[in-house]
Every structure is written in structure tokens, then in C-alpha cells.
Amino acid sequence: MNASTEIPEVGPRQPCPCGSGKRYKVCHGKHTRAAERTYVARPFAGLPGECDWVAMREIISAATAPLVLAGEHADRDVLACTLLPGAMPALVRDNGQVLLALQTVAGGGDASADLGHTLATALAAEPGSSVVPGPLPSDAPRLHDLLDLDAEFVVTVHDTFDFWIDPESETPAEARASLEEANEAVVPTARLDSVTGAYWCSLDDRDQVRWVLPHEEEPLLDALARLHAADADTLGEGTRLLGTFRTHGLLVPVWDLVEGTRAGDVEQPAAEFGARLDEALAETAPLSREQRRARAGLANRQVTIR
Structure with a gap:
């Protein structure tokens, strides 16, 4: 297809009309989505505790903060964390508690949208799931859309990553070994x-x-x-x-x-x-x-x- 030809938009899983043989979502669809996203310089502005959100993203090794959700998910137990095992974006414990990692790499240009998309995916996941969200859609919810903006953001700093351990489930030996290795890297x-x-x-x-x-x-x-x-x-x-x-x-x-x-x-x-x-x-x-x-x-x- 000629480089100057306009590429029509199709479903994300359909072949890209440019003839590359790739799916649209990983070919020209990727560039379309990127163009639709807006870079947000202060993604946590407007959230209670903006400075502490930034600190959990960039300064603290091990910390947690409970999140209070609004709307239909107001009764869900959600815990924001600095890191999770294997740098996974989020996980859902067997009891339904969601752990949302803040120190994850995402290129959406708006950390609030990246984390909101991950949180929304986790809220829809089955208990006992590791959550890896798909590509960020242009209409992804931001944290601001999911959280109770009147609730205080309270950070608890930890000396270790022991909060990874689910007290209600048995932890495999491999996971404990990974935990011990991670704990050695914690900056007091x-x-x-x-x-x-x-x-x-x-x-x-x-x-x-x-x-x-x-x-x-x-x-x-x-x-x-x-x-x-x-x-x-x-x-x-x-x-x-x-x-x-x-x-x-x-x-x-x-x-x-x-x-x-x-x-x-x-x-x-x-x-x-x-x-x-x-x-x-x-x-x-x-x-x-x-x-x-x-x-x-x-x-x-x-x-x-x-």
C-alpha cells in the first residue's frame, strides 16, 4: 500500500489494511492509539496525597496504601503497593483483595490512566489471578474515575516486602526465595x-x-x-x-x-x-x-x- 494512502481503521484483531500481515492493533492501530493519548505532566494532581503517590512511584522501596474506591466497586478491598513479585502490574488474592503495583513500566503518557486501566482489569479478574492488562485503550479509566477523591491516602513504609505473602494461603518455596532476594535490595x-x-x-x-x-x-x-x-x-x-x-x-x-x-x-x-x-x-x-x-x-x- 502506498505510504501516502490513508489506512482505514478496523477491529484491533483484524489484519492491518496496510498489507503487513500483522494485526491492526500492533501495526497502524498502535500509532492511532498513541496519537489519541494525551501526555499528562502531573498525572496524580487532584488525587488526595499527590506527593505521596509520587513518592511511592519514585522514592520508596517497600510501601503500601489502602485505596477507597467509588461507585460499584466501593466494597472492594484494594491495596496500592510499590512493587509486586516479578514486577507484575497487579494481582488478585484468593479472598478477592486486589494488590496494585505503582512502580510498573507503562508508556501511555498518563500514569493515572495506566494504573486505572490495570486496576479496572484487576477488578474484573477472577480471585487468585495475576493481572497483566492489555494495550491501553483511548477511553481507559483514570485513577481519578475509580477512587473516592474524598478519602485520605495513607502510606505505610515497610522494611521488607513481606506484605507480598498472603496470610491465608501457603507460600511456595520458590516464592519465599524470591521474597528473600527482594528484601536484600530494600532501601531503608x-x-x-x-x-x-x-x-x-x-x-x-x-x-x-x-x-x-x-x-x-x-x-x-x-x-x-x-x-x-x-x-x-x-x-x-x-x-x-x-x-x-x-x-x-x-x-x-x-x-x-x-x-x-x-x-x-x-x-x-x-x-x-x-x-x-x-x-x-x-x-x-x-x-x-x-x-x-x-x-x-x-x-x-x-x-x-x-
Whole structure:
């Protein structure tokens, strides 16, 4: 078929009219669906706990959060998880509980739609099923369509992936071996109670705070620059703001801490920094030369994660 010829749309499982011999859904249908999807920079905006959704996607190794559904599925037991065995997108336990993994790879351009599609597939699956959703349809439900938007999103950070184990079912030896291997890779993490969206992490050679902030990027960078120029961007003596990374439309500043600092040690400094940040965000005066230099430094050290 001539390259300039318009390809008619057919059923997803039918042969593609272009003559490739492939099914339409994996040939020209794939490009049609991709064109229909819209990239969403902040896919979790509008959900309760947007910053914690982002943290579960990008920062925390092992965590869970119960989800409250709306509509016909309001009585279903659903647990959001960071990871599931074998990186599976979701599973349905024998008792009907759905486990939805947030740290899965999907290319729909809207993480809320990717996860909504997976959740909808899981809700229709039989108990005892591992869930692998099909291609993302253009009308896939978003999380926003399935969840009770008035319900609080409460994250529980775990030291291990033991939440994988179904207490009501026998766990095969192979699964336990996989669990032990996964547990060795868990990065010790704790959620700070004094502020929202901040997590202490203990890496191999350093302790850090990674803080997902809900503010728009430009005023937030201005505020961080004002604080840096005033030597007020630390979380206590000996700590250092390394820079920020951008993910799911939000900025995440990262601080190096003094070796051996525990989560409880940074609760008060984090709260004090939060107060200073609010004051800096409220300032409207143009940045000084030193503040502009600090802002440029922050921008140069910024990384985007998608």
C-alpha cells in the first residue's frame, strides 16, 4: 500500500489494511492509539496525597496504601503497593483483595490512566489471578474515575516486602526465595511526620532526605534560590541541598545528611525549613544577582525522571 494512502481503521484483531500481515492493533492501530493519548505532566494532581503517590512511584522501596474506591466497586478491598513479585502490574488474592503495583513500566503518557486501566482489569479478574492488562485503550479509566477523591491516602513504609505473602494461603518455596532476594535490595526509608511528602532514606554510603513538593516549578525554584543565597536551604548543620529532580510534574529536592542521621533527627529541621520555604514562596520581589546565580545552579543540577 502506498505510504501516502490513508489506512482505514478496523477491529484491533483484524489484519492491518496496510498489507503487513500483522494485526491492526500492533501495526497502524498502535500509532492511532498513541496519537489519541494525551501526555499528562502531573498525572496524580487532584488525587488526595499527590506527593505521596509520587513518592511511592519514585522514592520508596517497600510501601503500601489502602485505596477507597467509588461507585460499584466501593466494597472492594484494594491495596496500592510499590512493587509486586516479578514486577507484575497487579494481582488478585484468593479472598478477592486486589494488590496494585505503582512502580510498573507503562508508556501511555498518563500514569493515572495506566494504573486505572490495570486496576479496572484487576477488578474484573477472577480471585487468585495475576493481572497483566492489555494495550491501553483511548477511553481507559483514570485513577481519578475509580477512587473516592474524598478519602485520605495513607502510606505505610515497610522494611521488607513481606506484605507480598498472603496470610491465608501457603507460600511456595520458590516464592519465599524470591521474597528473600527482594528484601536484600530494600532501601531503608521512613516518612517524616512533621511535613508532607518528605522521606528519609539510608543509602549504602549516605543518608538523605528526599522531599516531594506540590508547588509549581518556577516559584519553587525562586524560593529555593532565595533560601540558598541566605544560607537557609539546609536541614541542619552539616547538611547540604544537592539539587532537585523532576518527576510526574513535581520537583523533589534532595539533601545529604550528616552520616548516621536518623529520620527522627530531621523532623524538627524539616518543619523549620518548611516554614522558611513558605515565607520564601510568598516573596514577590525580583531575585537579586546572588539569588539568580543560585537559581541557575539549581537548574543546572536538575534531572528529569519519567
